[in-house]
Amino acid sequence: MNKNILTEQAVYTGFINTPKNYEIDSKELIKDIYESKFINNEFKFSKNWDLLNTYIREFLQLKFHLNLKNKKTWGNIFRPKENCFHLLEVDLNDLKNSPDYICLYGVNVSNCLINIHYNDNRKKGKEYKVELKNNMFIIFSSLNHFDIINNQNDLNYILSTTYESS
């Protein structure tokens, strides 16, 4: 008797635990988010972002043999109690150029819930909820719709990166 797994829907979560003096500087990332939003529109390369991105890619490769290639990075600023529903990072009309995974990183967040929608065979419309915290990442398939639910009283800053897997 055999079992073959044809596909899986995984959600990877974790905290960035870099060596001492190599911590991610959230204030710098917030500055970069503002800069990309209001000046450049492109999220700029920085040592800080590179440290974060390399950490995520290397540890996912090490722990789960998941080989990720960067597609796009951008930052979001959420006003108090601002919610976004049914986000989808895959372009259903252009699957070839769409990412495989979306990564959400909590730069500076509080009371932020990520609600991932998925189907489990005939059980449709299921939800998996994860609270996004500071210095935490959540990675899941770009085919999953998701909601970002903010219940905070201040601004929330989230960095999003899409990846292609090989």
Place this chain on the structure above:
Amino acid sequence: MAHFSKISEENEVLNVLAVDDKDTKNDSNQEIESVGQQYLETHNNWPAHLWIKTSYNTLQNTHRLGGTPFRGNYAGIGHIWDPQNNIFLPPKPFSSWTKNIEEARWQSPIGDAPELTEEQQNQYNSGTHDWIYLWDEDNQTWNLTNLFD
């Protein structure tokens, strides 16, 4: 070309990079590991002490070109850096296996698998059987298995 492994604070190998020899030499043109480590810290955003030099030609404490082996094995992603014994080891295959420091490898508690008999070797060579000893962790024994079955 020198090779350095990037390790985590838990001594897991995250990556292996090649560095130009000139970037590992001091002012007197001597290759010094700490020079390479410093170079990598500057250019690769990871602390110097977490870059460990590794030898491309070393496997199980033997240099494949007849030279002097260096640090047990060439490091690969997922390998473990053992700072006490100054060697790289592949991931531990079974929980009961222990380190053979001399040969920089893991070994079962009852030693290596037995050699194939002459008859089994002939069958293997002629392609009628694909004999291999597989470790049975539950029963702590080597099982002779024909992979063609």
